[in-house]
Amino acid sequence: MTALMIINMRNILSVIMLGGIYSLISAILFVVLDAVDVAFTEAAVGAGISTVLFLSAFAITGKHHDLKRRNHFPALLAVLVMGAGLMYSTLDMPAWGDAEAPVHQHVAPRYLEDSYAEVGVPNIVTSVLASYRGFDTLGEVTVVFTALIAVLLLLGAIREDEDQS
Amino acid sequence: MKKNPILRETSHVLIPVILLFALYVQFHGDYGPGGGFQAGVIFASGIILYVLLHGIKKTEKIISLQTTKLLAALGLLIYCAVGVAGMLLGGLFLEYNVLAADPVAGQHWGILFIELGVGITVASVILAVFYAFAKFEK
Numbered sequence: 433m434t435a436l437m438i439i440n441m442r443n444i445l446s447v448i449m450l451g452g453i454y455s456l457i458s459a460i461l462f463v464v465l466d467a468v469d470v471a472f473t474e475a476a477v478g479a480g481i482s483t484v485l486f487l488s489a490f491a492i493t494g495k496h497h498d499l500k501r502r503n504h505f506p507a508l509l510a511v512l513v514m515g516a517g518l519m520y521s522t523l524d525m526p527a528w529g530d531a532e533a534p535v536h537q538h539v540a541p542r543y544l545e546d547s548y549a550e551v552g553v554p555n556i557v558t559s560v561l562a563s564y565r566g567f568d569t570l571g572e573v574t575v576v577f578t579a580l581i582a583v584l585l586l587l588g589a590i591r592e593d594e595d596q597s
Numbered sequence: 598m599k600k601n602p603i604l605r606e607t608s609h610v611l612i613p614v615i616l617l618f619a620l621y622v623q624f625h626g627d628y629g630p631g632g633g634f635q636a637g638v639i640f641a642s643g644i645i646l647y648v649l650l651h652g653i654k655k656t657e658k659i660i661s662l663q664t665t666k667l668l669a670a671l672g673l674l675i676y677c678a679v680g681v682a683g684m685l686l687g688g689l690f691l692e693y694n695v696l697a698a699d700p701v702a703g704q705h706w707g708i709l710f711i712e713l714g715v716g717i718t719v720a721s722v723i724l725a726v727f728y729a730f731a732k733f734e735k
Contacts, residue, residue, distance in 0.1 A: 468630035469630045469631065469632070469635075471630075472622075472630050472631055472635045473634060473635055473638070476635055476638040476639055476642065477638055480638070480642050481638055481641065481642060481645075481723055484642075484645055484649075484727065485726065485727065485730060488727065488730035488731055489730060491730075492730065492733050549701075550700075550701070550704070551701065551704045551708070553627045553628075553704070553705070553708060554627065554628050555626065555627055555628060555629065555630070557630070557632075558626050558627055558632050558708065558712075559704075559708070561632065562632070562707070562708040562711055562712060563693060563704055563707065563708060566680075566691040566693075566707075566711060567690075567691055569676075569711065569715065570676055570677070570680070570691065570711075572634075573672070573673055573676055573714065573715050573718050573719075574673065576718060576719055576722050577669055577670070577673050577718055577722060579722065579726075580666075580669055580722040580725055580726060583725075583726045583729050583730075584666070584725070584729055587729045587730065587733050
């Protein structure tokens, strides 16, 4: 519903605000699905930080945007075909909450059974992220750091600091 | 900020609580939901709230763009240092079992330090990106 509103909006400020609300609704959805860690991240990053960053980017670029209502029939067709294909492929997925689904047969049982003895951390999400997949998390932190370097280079904040000193 | 007494006073009550909650999420991530990433975001959002209310110049006296850049690198360095420490103590890169006498205690130390590194990097990167946007002049 919120997503439909976003598509129909022509004012960027309202789109940003609705984007925040959309993230908050997704966070609630994640809580319903018992994924509290993901919900936490979605609420903090999606609803909080990205809204603020969008607003500050909006403050830089200003209100000069030229949006004309045009109908892109090829685009609509592509989206419809893609959506129909995705929906058709869900028919092959295992039933919702099925304990025999392939995703529950791979490494998940091992984590659930052995992680407390091996890592000693009650929150299995933390033990998987920080211990079993520590290398992945190192990569994620590096990506975040690289993003900072890219933003600073693009916005010229590094050069500005050198001029002052 | 003299015009908005309600906003100012509410923020004075809220910001310490937000920062404290960030630290709670950081160090309680082993037991409840959360961890370094979420804690960093919450910590940065507390400081961003301060920027929104008091302006960027006043905030930069407390924590400058230069500091956030250094802290972002420091967090990543802590993470890598934990990995290298495991190697020096005879294990593999990022193997925590060798960090203490007991493997489980070693895992605790490893997770604590890498989550600290993640938290520092994420908080300072978000703050630095926000500074870069806020200070940008056309």
